[in-house]
Amino acid sequence: MIDNNETLEIPALSFDDKDDLIITASLTSSKNDFNFFEGKWNLRNKKLRSRLTGCNEWIEFESTQEMHKVLNGAGNIDNFLATFDGAPFEGMTVRLFNSKTKLWSIYWADSNEGKLDPPVVGSFENKVGHFFTKDSFNNKDIVVVFCWDARIENNPVWSQAFSDDKGKTWEWNWYMFMERSFN
Numbered sequence: 001m002i003d004n005n006e007t008l009e010i011p012a013l014s015f016d017d018k019d020d021l022i023i024t025a026s027l028t029s030s031k032n033d034f035n036f037f038e039g040k041w042n043l044r045n046k047k048l049r050s051r052l053t054g055c056n057e058w059i060e061f062e063s064t065q066e067m068h069k070v071l072n073g074a075g076n077i078d079n080f081l082a083t084f085d086g087a088p089f090e091g092m093t094v095r096l097f098n099s100k101t102k103l104w105s106i107y108w109a110d111s112n113e114g115k116l117d118p119p120v121v122g123s124f125e126n127k128v129g130h131f132f133t134k135d136s137f138n139n140k141d142i143v144v145v146f147c148w149d150a151r152i153e154n155n156p157v158w159s160q161a162f163s164d165d166k167g168k169t170w171e172w173n174w175y176m177f178m179e180r181s182f183n
Helices: none
Strands: 039-048 058-070 073-086 086-100 103-110 120-125 127-137 140-149 159-165 171-180
Touching: 058 171, 103 127, 120 140
Parallel strands: none
Antiparallel strands: 039 058, 039 171, 058 073, 073 086, 086 103, 103 120, 120 127, 127 140, 140 159, 159 171
């Protein structure tokens, strides 16, 4: 299992003249990129208690996740189940592969908000995927990155970071260390 202190380098960001992110697919991007993730998983989570505040206190908790392919493999859906402060929490991810752009769009929704967040968009290269979006957090404009490290297929790591300076610096705020469930 890869430790949370080992972070992969985040690719440099590019913006167009309208300040939109320019995201280009890797040459190897395909609808099979998330095949490793199909099935049931046990997760060890490390989540920063407070984001973009200089906090260095982490909350750790267990969760489960199960992913199924949809749309003849051009997409997948998963359910994330956890308990926070004694209350059940459910998240859902929808991932869609655009065969024309060769980019994945990843949408997140959870039981707290009941809405789809803006998609993070990107692709995999050498079993590592980076997915980006512009968003806001606590009234700050930010860029969000999801990093999928699938170099160890039965123990992938998902992580998330925020940048409030257009990618010059990043704050990692959530890690999910996964182990395949054989139940």
